[in-house]
Amino acid sequence: MTTHPEVEKLLQRCHELGSDPRNTNYAGGNASVKADDVDPVTGQPVELMWVKGSGGDLGTLTEKGLAVLRTDRLRALVDVYPGVDREDEMVAAFDYCLHGKGGAAPSIDTAMHGLVDAAHVDHLHPDAGIALAAAADSQRLTAECFGDRVAWVPWRRPGFQLGLDIAEIKRANPAAIGVILGGHGITAWGDTAEECQAHSLEIIDTAERFIETRGRAEPFGPVVEGRTPLPEAQRRERAAALFPVLRGLASTDRRQIGHYTDSEVILDFVSRERMPELAALGTSCPDHFLRTKVRPMVLDLGPDAPLDAVIARLGELHEQYRAEYRAYYERFATxxxxxxxxxDPAIVLVPGVGMFSFGADKQTARVAGEFYVNAVNVMRGAEAVSRYQPIDEGEKFRIEYWELEEAKLRRRPKPKPLATRVALVTGGASGIGLATARRLVAEGACVVVADRDADRARAVAEELGAGAYRAADVAVAAAVDVTDSAAVDAALAEACLAFGGVDLVVNNAGLSISKPLLETTDADWDIQHDVMARGSFLVSRAAARVLVAQAMGGDIIYIASKNGVFAGPNNVAYGAAKADQAHQVRLLAAELGGHRIRVNGINPDGVVRGSGIFSGGWGAQRAAVYGVEESELGSFYAQRTLLKQEVLPEHVAAAVFALTGGDLTHTTGLHIPVDAGVAAAFLR
Known part of the structure; x- marks a missing residue:
């Protein structure tokens, strides 16, 4: 079906407005168009409204993300509207106004668009607009800033009544191009898509100029001695050390993924004298506090405080935060x-270090942080020209625990088995590691692709995140030589900075050299033990520090080998290193069980296809040992197994998932053979 030309213009307007964060945030705001189309039943013209549906994002909106409604039926709802006390019932009535099949669910803002007598309507959350909307004297400032060009609407929770209010104000103010919504944002309209977009941008630009020219300097007060930002390297080191602790605290009720922000906006805010009092007021715009919670948790120690003291204080503040949030809920719950x-908090502010935000996935955590940056900008603007005065807590509660928001949460798809899990896979850029990284991402995990080949690791991370809004929300790369303890520690720090910590570590990095005993050199022995035995030890030690700090349990998986059990020819260095790994599994399972950290191993047979080890010379060496062509090595291995099947990287990846996907919660210290049945390698 051909897209209606007005819908094409609507989508173009949405993309242009939504791509600029000064206009609105990710998944914030909406836009609409009303136009005639042909009713397929009667063959007669019918006026329809296309409007961004619930949960969509303006910058990436597609036609499937639009709700399509008949405007005559939508406007007829005015005659059956039961009043503001029952306005939530009107959302269900929107379904009876839908036109055709498919499309997105209508959002709570549908009435704002449908009842306003304008062909095109935008509703946005620009920082400058919300700054005026959330100022103590918002109505006066709106008149002073815009004259009769923009009207003012007092705070009202989004819904049918707000749509009626805006429609009436537009009728009463024919010169107006839009409104400032008290405590909320802006709405603009126009006869054409171009005019509506121009009016939206005019409101934003005018508000920005007004704040810039009229605002006072340093509205957050002076910088406090002892809260100034640490130098970047020290700041990131402190952030990496604190993040697993914070993630564990923020996951007390349900596991979360984290995002770290040390932008200039945040570092300046947390350094200022008035930060604590302003942060305590919370955010104002509903789109903000739905993601950031009613207020952030704020550390009251400076960046020079000892790490142990900071960690202890964070635990105390977390207990206080939970008690205060419970009291907030009990005050307003019906x-x-x-x-x-x-x-638990969604936002944690740490002077000198930055902001840590949390959510059910990386994108949610990142967006929560982005919204709090917007909130800081709003506070600065409001305080520059007046006094920041967000809507009261009772109204915030009504939105946070709104049944319509609850319904939106229920519409979300069921989480995948590894959702909220962060995995680090060594040797993740090829072979078993690559297959494992792909499987873990497919099952919902965030993945750190750790590999000595930095370029290849980056390419794999980009591939894994190709379907996401941002690839780094799914996977990141870490260049690491597992034989270097400093490099390993740095890779775990990168994992913490990227996602808040780590939950699942796959010790997969390896190599092999096939030689008889008398031809095996000291260097042959050392490099294989350095990479596999020492490397696994270093990675497990660094990971255990993070896992213990998080206090959420976790998994460490060793990709060992059937050669750690089976004594094959010309293989003394490799087999001994794999046997070392195998016993590390048992030793660490015994030691780390008290922290709910499970340690298990997988014993594959030779995995030829896709293997970096086999393509790097090991395949030719093993083929020579067995007297077969290298190209036939996989088939040779298959024929010596009980199942007569070749083992592929994906089979090993499936075993990793089986151990970590949630069904084997009480299994640790186990080795799973993935060898198609090698009787000589049966575990005894």
Missing amino acids: PDSPPMRGA
Whole structure:
């Protein structure tokens, strides 16, 4: 079906407005168009409205993300509207106004678009617009800034009544191009897509100039001695050390993924005298506090405080935060309120270091941080020209625990088995490591591709994240030589900075040299033990530090080998190194069990296809030992097994998932053979 030309213009307008964060945030705001189309039943013209549906994003919106409604039926709802006390019932009525099949679910803002007498309507959350909307004297500032060009609407929770209010204000103010919504954002309209977009940008530009020319300097007060930002290297080192602790605290009710922000906006805010009092007021725009919670948790120690003291204080502040959040819930909850969703903070501010934000996945955590940056900008703008005065906590609670928001949460797809898990895979750029990284991402994990080949690791990370809004929300690369303890520690720090910590570590990096005993050199022995025995030890030690700090349990998986059990010819260095790995599994399972860290191993047979080890000379060496062509080595290995099947990287990856996917929660110290049945390697 051909896209309606007005819908094409709407999508273009959405993309242009939504791609600029000064206009609106990710998944924030909406836009619409009303135009005639042909009713396929009657063959007669019918006026329809296309509007961004629930949960969509303006910058990436497609036609499938639009709800399509008949405007005559939508406007007829005015006659059956039961009043503001029952306005939530109107959302269900939107379904009876839909036109055709498919499309997105109508959002709560549908009435704002449908009831306003304009062909094109935008609703946006620009920082400058919200700054005026959240100022103590918002109405006066709006008139002073815009004259009669923009009207003002007092705070009202989004819904049918707000749509009626804006429609009436537009009728009463024919010269107006839009409105400032008290405590919320802006709405603009126009006869054409171009005019509507121009009006939206005019409101934003005018508000920005007004704040810039009229605002006072340093509205957050002076910089406090002892809160100034640490130098970048020290700042990131402190952030990497704190993040697993914070992630563990923020995951008390449900496991979270983290995002770290040390932008200039945040570092300046947390260094200022008035930061604590302003942070305590919370955010104002509903799109902000739905993601950032009613207020952040704020560390009251400076960056020079000892790490142990900071960690202890964070634990105390977390207990206080949870108690205060519970009290907030109990103050405003009614018998029909949804249950409390969790009392942990979504935003943590640490002077001198930055901001840590949390969510059910990396994108949610990152967006929460982005929204808090917007909130800081709003506070600065409001304080520059007036006094920041967000909507009161009772109204925030009504939105946070709104049944319509609860319904939106229920519409989300069921999480994948490894959602909220962070995996680090060594040797992740090829062979078993690559197959494992792909499988873990497919099952919902965030993955750190750790490999000596930095370019290849980056390419794999980009491939793994190709379907995401941002690839780094799914996978990142870490260049690491597992024989170097400093490099290993740095790779774990990168994992912490990227996602907040680590939950699942796959010790896969390896190599092999096939020689008889008398031809095996000291160097042959050392390099194989350095990479596999020492490397696995270093990675497990660094990972255990993070896992213990998080206090959420976790998994360490060793990709060992059937050669750690089976004594084959010309293989003394490799087999001994694999046997070392195999016993590390048992030793660490015994030691780390008290922290709910499970340690298990996988014993593959020779995995020829896709293997960096086999393509690097090991394949030719083993083929020579067995007297077969290298190209036939996989088939040779298959024929000596009980199942007569070749082992592929994907089979090993499946075993990793079996151990970590949630069904084997009480299994540790186990080795799983993935060898198609090699009787000589049976575990005894």
